[in-house]
Amino acid sequence: MNFSSLTRVVTAGAACLFLAAGTLHAQEAEKETDPYDKPYIVEDGKVDQGTYNGFRRYHSSCHVCHGPDGLGGSFAPALVDSLKVLDYDKFTEIIANGKSEKGASGQRVMPSFGTDQNVMLHVADIYGYLKARSDGKIDRGRPERIKK
Numbered sequence: 001m002n003f004s005s006l007t008r009v010v011t012a013g014a015a016c017l018f019l020a021a022g023t024l025h026a027q028e029a030e031k032e033t034d035p036y037d038k039p040y041i042v043e044d045g046k047v048d049q050g051t052y053n054g055f056r057r058y059h060s061s062c063h064v065c066h067g068p069d070g071l072g073g074s075f076a077p078a079l080v081d082s083l084k085v086l087d088y089d090k091f092t093e094i095i096a097n098g099k100s101e102k103g104a105s106g107q108r109v110m111p112s113f114g115t116d117q118n119v120m121l122h123v124a125d126i127y128g129y130l131k132a133r134s135d136g137k138i139d140r141g142r143p144e145r146i147k148k
């Protein structure tokens with residue numbers, strides 16, 4: 001085998017590996033969420049791990065004011081409605097910094113969670129869960145997880 005045919009064989013081999021790696025990556029990517037493009041995965045009414053985590057985090061830190069299942073309460077607005085207009089960046093900004101509105105009925109305050117790791121580390125999951133609720137993809141209550 002001369003040098004140029006050896007080069008061809010090596011190049012073809014590398015191209016195969018490259019293609020194989022590309023396919024594998026694409027398959028994995030389908031199972032991954034991204035807060036901007038694809039904040040949640042719902043299959044047959046069941047959710048991915050992140051969305052399930054979002055459900056849990058929401059119900060431990062937010063539902064006392066925002067009501068169960070994101071439906072709103074007497075203290076704070078329904079986030080299933082808010083997420084029809086709030087994007088991920090705005091959502092994260094409000095949770096990190098809080099928000100307060102002075103109105104005729106007094107002041108309602110959204111506390112800042114900027115230093116609360118139980119919330120800040122899971123903001124993308126909380127967003128995913130609420131977005132799935134807001135889009136009408138999951139019902140009220142604890143969602144089932146997609147079996148691996």
Ligand code: HEC
Pocket residue numbers: 058061062063064065066075076077079082086091094095099100101108109110111113119126
């Ligand atoms: C102590 C009560 C309380 C808790 C706990 C709370 N919030 Fe809020 N939140 C509020 C109030 C009150 C507002 C409305 C503030 C305003 O409009 O100025 C609000 C507003 C918001 C908004 C903006 C809604 C909109 O339509 O503009 C988002 C997003 C939000 N909260 C997310 C969360 C998340 C996520 C959590 C849990 C990590 C959480 N909140 C926990 C009281 C709370």
